[in-house]
Every structure is written in C-alpha cells, then in structure tokens.
Amino acid sequence: MTQTPFPDDFLWGCATAAYQIEGSPLADGAGASIWQRFSHDPRLMAAKGDTGDVACDHYNRMADDVALMKELGLQAYRFSVAWGRVLPEGTGRVNQAGLGFYERLVDTLLANDIEPLCTLYHWDMPVALDDRGGWLNRDSADWFADYGRVLFDRLDGRVKKWVTLNEPWVVTDGGYLHGALAPGHRNMFEAPIASHNLMRAHGAAVKAYRETGKHEIGLVVNLEPKYAASDSPEDQAAQRRAEAYMNRQYLEPAIHGRYPPELKEIFGEAWPDWPAEDFALIQQPIDFIGVNYYTRNVTRADDSWPLNAGPVPQTQATHTTTGWEVFPQGLTDVLLWVKENYGDLPLYITENGAAFYDPPNAEGGRVDDPLRVDYLRKHIAAIGSAIEQGADVRGYMLWSFLDNLEWSLGYSKRFGIVHVNFETQARTPKNSARLYSQVIATNAATL
Numbered sequence: 023m024t025q026t027p028f029p030d031d032f033l034w035g036c037a038t039a040a041y042q043i044e045g046s047p048l049a050d051g052a053g054a055s056i057w058q059r060f061s062h063d064p065r066l067m068a069a070k071g072d073t074g075d076v077a078c079d080h081y082n083r084m085a086d087d088v089a090l091m092k093e094l095g096l097q098a099y100r101f102s103v104a105w106g107r108v109l110p111e112g113t114g115r116v117n118q119a120g121l122g123f124y125e126r127l128v129d130t131l132l133a134n135d136i137e138p139l140c141t142l143y144h145w146d147m148p149v150a151l152d153d154r155g156g157w158l159n160r161d162s163a164d165w166f167a168d169y170g171r172v173l174f175d176r177l178d179g180r181v182k183k184w185v186t187l188n189e190p191w192v193v194t195d196g197g198y199l200h201g202a203l204a205p206g207h208r209n210m211f212e213a214p215i216a217s218h219n220l221m222r223a224h225g226a227a228v229k230a231y232r233e234t235g236k237h238e239i240g241l242v243v244n245l246e247p248k249y250a251a252s253d254s255p256e257d258q259a260a261q262r263r264a265e266a267y268m269n270r271q272y273l274e275p276a277i278h279g280r281y282p283p284e285l286k287e288i289f290g291e292a293w294p295d296w297p298a299e300d301f302a303l304i305q306q307p308i309d310f311i312g313v314n315y316y317t318r319n320v321t322r323a324d325d326s327w328p329l330n331a332g333p334v335p336q337t338q339a340t341h342t343t344t345g346w347e348v349f350p351q352g353l354t355d356v357l358l359w360v361k362e363n364y365g366d367l368p369l370y371i372t373e374n375g376a377a378f379y380d381p382p383n384a385e386g387g388r389v390d391d392p393l394r395v396d397y398l399r400k401h402i403a404a405i406g407s408a409i410e411q412g413a414d415v416r417g418y419m420l421w422s423f424l425d426n427l428e429w430s431l432g433y434s435k436r437f438g439i440v441h442v443n444f445e446t447q448a449r450t451p452k453n454s455a456r457l458y459s460q461v462i463a464t465n466a467a468t469l
C-alpha cells in the first residue's frame with residue numbers, strides 16, 4: 023500500500039443539493055421551484071413519479087444527518103439553498119421561516135466543527151421567476167444578486183466559502199438545449215442566452231458579495247476532460263469543440279472575460295453579439311474555482327447535434343450505473359488543465375463520486391459497495407498526484423453524503439456513501455463511508 027499525504031489544512035467533506043435531499047419543498051411558506059414543476063410532470067420526468075416531495079426528508083432530519091456527518095468525521099459540508107424557501111416569489115419578500123432552516127443548518131454544522139460551504143444556485147429557480155423568463159430574462163442577474171445579498175447579510179462569517187452557481191453547463195445544456203432537465207426547453211437560440219445570463223448573474227452576485235462579504239466566493243463548474251480519439255484533423259477539431267462547449271464556456275468569461283471562438287462555430291446564427299460591458303460584470307475576480315469531476319470523454323468527429331463531436335465508447339472500462347467511465351487519471355489531468363489555462367486560483371473538488379448498484383446487506387445494517395470504495399480510493403489518489411504536480415487543491419467534497427434524487431433519473435441512481443431506505447428513511451453508512459472516515463483521519467490517499 024502506498025500512502026500519499028495531503029496538505030495539513032486540506033478540507034475533507036461531502037456535497038448535496040437542496041432539491042435532491044430536503045423534501046418538504048413547499049413547507050413553511052416556501053415558493054415552488056422549477057424542479058417541483060418538472061418532477062411532477064410525467065411528460066418531462068424520466069423517472070416518472072420520483073419527485074422531491076420527500077426525498078431524504080432532510081428538512082425534518084437535519085440535526086440527525088449532521089450528527090452522522092460528525093460521526094463519519096467530515097470536516098466540511100457543501101449544501102445548497104433552495105431559492106424559493108428564502109424568497110418565495112424569487113424577489114422581494116423574504117420568508118424568514120425558510121431562511122431560518124438554513125441558519126439552523128449552518129449553526130448545527132458549526133456546533134459540530136463542520137465547515138459549511140454554501141451554494142446559492144443548484145438548479146432550483148423559483149417558478150415565479152421562470153414565469154418571468156427565468157434565465158432568459160436579463161433581469162435574472164439582478165434577481166440573483168438580490169437573493170445573494172439576503173444570504174450574505176444573514177450568514178456571511180458563519181459561512182466563509184460561498185458558491186454562486188453549480189454547473190452552469192448542466193443548467194443550460196440540460197434545461198435549455200436538450201430539455202432533459204428543468205425547465206425542459208429544447209431551443210438552440212435560448213441556450214446561449216441562458217448561459218450568458220447565468221454568468222452575468224454569477225458576476226452580479228460576486229460584485230454584491232464584495233460590498234459586504236469578508237470571506238470567499240467562487241464558481242463551480244463540471245469539467246469532463248476531452249481526449250481526441252485520433253490525430254486526424256477532424257477528431258482534433260471535434261475535441262476542441264467539445265472542450266470549448268463544456269469545459270471552457272464558463273471559465274473563459276469568468277476568468278478571461280471572453281468566450282472561446284468555437285462557440286460561434288457551434289451555435290452559428292444562434293450565437294448573439296454580446297454587449298462588451300457584460301464581460302466586465304462576468305469577470306469579477308473570484309477566490310476559488312470549484313471543480314466537479316465524474317468522468318472523461320474520448321471524442322471523435324461525428325454528425326451529432328450541435329457539436330458534431332461525440333464519445334467513443336470505452337467498452338473495456340468499468341462504468342457507473344449512470345453510464346460514466348471510471349477514469350481517475352482524468353481528474354489529475356483536468357486539475358492540471360485548469361492550472362495551465364486559468365492560473366493558480368485555489369481549487370476545490372466540489373463534487374466527485376459514483377452511482378453503483380449497492381445491494382443492502384442485512385448483517386448488522388452494512389452496505390457493501392466495493393466499486394465505490396475502489397472509485398474513491400483511485401480518485402483521491404489522483405488528486406494527490408495533481409497536488410504533487412503543482413495544482414493548488416484545497417479540499418474534496420465527495421458526491422454524495424446520502425443516496426438522493428438524481429434529478430430526472432430519480433432515486434435509482436445511488437451516489438451516497440450513506441444508504442437511504444426511502445421507505446423508512448433509515449440511514450446506513452456504506453463501506454465507502456468507513457473508507458472515507460479513514461482517509462480523513464489519516465489525511466492521506468492509500469492505494
């Protein structure tokens with residue numbers, strides 16, 4: 023066994039998101055989100071009948087869940103705020119009961135020596151704002167900044183690491199281009215507009231934070247390294263398009279105040295001429311980049327829409343139940359790619375994990391999940407390798423603490439290191455949770 027020690031102050035935690043775990047989406051005056059609407063629409067939801075009405079019932083079980091985080095030795099916990107709990111109409115009136123839940127969550131975490139990392143937007147826009155155009159409305163930047171101010175004013179200081187957006191790529195590719203996620207639009211002209219307004223909103227929220235904030239704020243992007251299938255010019259160009267579309271579309275404007283040129287090539291007439299002043303807003307300096315890593319993509323030229331670039335199936339590799347290749351090297355590669363392209367901003371792995379079939383094991387409530395244990399060992403070692411090569415990685419938020427609602431795929435895709443029996447709401451740490459506790463205790467990767 024080889025041990026790779028991590029930096030002394032490396033932060034080990036887990037990540038979740040409001041709509042995926044909380045349940046009670048309309049409790050205590052909360053306003054419905056686009057996921058409340060989407061999950062109840064059998065025409066849209068792939069896993070028909072799987073809604074966020076109960077989920078992991080975390081809204082009612084928060085204290086016990088935090089106690090379990092403490093038992094596992096978590097040092098940090100990345101959660102998201104349901105915008106509609108705090109601002110039921112999205113703007114204006116503050117729902118103190120909703121804000122109070124997050125205040126209790128933060129205080130309970132701190133009382134258990136667990137650092138809170140708070141994500142403002144993890145996909146659940148209030149329907150009241152979606153009905154006003156949602157991310158297609160340029161006013162969304164102001165709506166989002168005002169929402170951020172409510173949270174910054176109440177929680178900054180207790181929360182010292184803020185995230186504006188979780189994965190703007192998934193929000194627009196899933197919600198506006200392909201329609202697989204809320205709000206379920208399929209429109210090539212809408213996707214760039216939603217993307218751009220999301221990034222304007224990111225900038226506006228960072229700017230609002232700098233008015234009073236005394237700590238750190240960053241952006242979380244999902245990065246999937248693209249490896250050209252061959253040296254052919256066609257595959258090389260396909261790799262550049264795929265990398266620009268998923269991996270550069272958000273970091274380029276946030277860090278460099280520009281878009282990659284491939285996006286105009288991809289979207290053509292659907293790619294607007296953006297007002298120059300928008301980039302000054304988007305390019306607000308941030309304190310860290312959050313990287314969500316799950317898998318890689320071997321990319322070749324094909325006739326798929328809209329990229330004319332698609333994956334080469336890696337049939338020999340292990341895959342998760344979401345169909346993603348297990349490829350730990352991609353995590354090392356993508357962390358070094360961020361360093362090379364976006365400089366030495368501190369990095370956090372804000373999500374990494376895998377869904378596998380986890381047969382609950384009756385004996386003593388154990389859940390044996392060897393594939394996830396292996397996945398975590400290898401990906402944590404991959405981070406150690408990136409750190410050894412100069413990447414300034416400060417923490418790791420494992421996805422996810424609990425089995426939860428995997429968006430349109432429902433509850434069958436289990437990412438948790440803690441098994442949830444959705445009939446009884448019983449929580450059972452899996453063997454992967456025990457492994458993670460050891461990693462945290464030793465502050466080292468062991469392979």
Ligand SMILES: N=[N+]=NCCCCNC(=O)[C@@H]1[C@H]2[C@H](O)[C@@H](O)[C@H](O)[C@@H](CO)[C@@H]12
Pocket residue numbers: 039042188189192244246314316317346373421428429437
């Ligand atoms: N093909 N392929 N490529 C992989 C692309 C991954 C894009 N999806 C994510 O990153 C989502 C992120 C989300 O924050 C969380 O809310 C989700 O539960 C996890 C698990 O799905 C991940």
